[in-house]
Amino acid sequence: MAYLDHAATTPMLPEALDAYVATAREVGNASSLHGPGRHARRRVEESRERIAAMLGARPSEVIFTSGGTESDNLAVKGMYWARRDGGRNRVLAGAVEHHAVLDTVQWLADHEGAEVVWLPVDATGRVRPEAAAAALDDAVALVTVMWANNEVGTVQPVAELAALAAARGVPLHTDAIQAVGHVPVDFAASGAASLTVTGHKLGGPQGVGALLLGRDVPCTPLMHGGGQERDVRSGTLDVPAIVSFAVAVEHAVKGQEQEAHRLSALRDELVERVLAVVPDAVLNGPRPGDPDAPARLPGNAHFGFPGCEGDALLLLLDAQDIAVSTGSACSAGVAQPSHVLLAMGADPLAARSSLRFTLGHTSTGADIDQLIAALPAAVDRARRAAPSR
Secondary structure, three states: OEEOEOOOOOOOOHHHHHHHHHHHOOOOOOOOOOHHHHHHHHHHHHHHHHHHHHHOOOHHHEEEEOOHHHHHHHHHHHHHHHHOOOOOOEEEEEOOOOHHHHHHHHHHHHHOOOEEEEEOEOOOOOEOHHHHHHHOOOOEEEEEOOOEOOOOOEEOOHHHHHHHHHHOOOOEEEEOOOOEOOEOOOHHHHOOOEEEEEOOOOOOOOOOEEEEEOOOOOOOOOOOOOOOOOOOOOOOOOHHHHHHHHHHHHHHHHOHHHHHHHHHHHHHHHHHHHHHHOOOOEEOOOOOOOOOOOOEOOOEEEEEOOOOOHHHHHHHHHOOOEEOEOOOHHHOOOOOOOHHHHHOOOOHHHHOOEEEEEOOOOOOHHHHHHHHHHHHHHHHHHHHHOOOO
């Protein structure tokens, strides 16, 4: 199979898998006081230190969770609840956020009295700092803008946005799930108050992630129980997953620059060859190499194929053992236009004609060869099968 959906999940690194299996053979609850419990706790704290060192954080700022969705919910809801007293009931959120943030913010509006301002983006998917500056006032509880977009790969000006928010005394949360291991990510240098990362996007296991939360940032917990993780996230810690996660983070961050160079070259080849065999395909998001465009994730290529239904094209490629995506895996199977592309100014028909190709640590030129061999016929068949408009 040509696996071109690494943004949904990427295969576990051998080092991370070995660490998981070895730790899973051990016994011990990290909250227990006996020897096995203390050993498990040591494993957790060593992992916490490794992740903190790789992401520019203090170990005390690393809070382990079950993954990105929980981390985003904890940050957005928890920070909002902790700050809404005193009339702070507004949330500023990027219009192209992942649904883990998008739906959480909407839930606060529907059930908790939040007033939401959706920050607009330009045609490349970049949040406009001037729009954030204009919306910031004393009623804002928090700002949330992702580090890099999961669909079109646009890297956001997080440090600039965090500085604007901090000048008004407002914390900024950033979903960095797609960014870590692909572009440089430094929590302290970014100025963000909280940041989310998950294991399965960078070669670790599914079901584990972290919220980096500044030491002085108030955050009301979603769950109550044993008081683990600074009393912000209760629950028995998954020690094997945490150890494996730390190994994956360290491997991905240490090799980030070299891997980004490799993937950028593969991505540029993919873009060039897709446009050669389907000349009317439209590259969505920043154009690689354009000095006036924002940065783009090195392994991301997102195209519109006029006259096609994205879901139909996906299934035609899947039948040829080529795995791609119409966008976020969390919305797979939902026949509606991408909210990201709509926010970027695409019309609904164009937004439904798109496919995302994402590369990762197992990607090679052979994957691109397989895609290019199958794509023209798949596009032609999808166009013939599309309903008349």
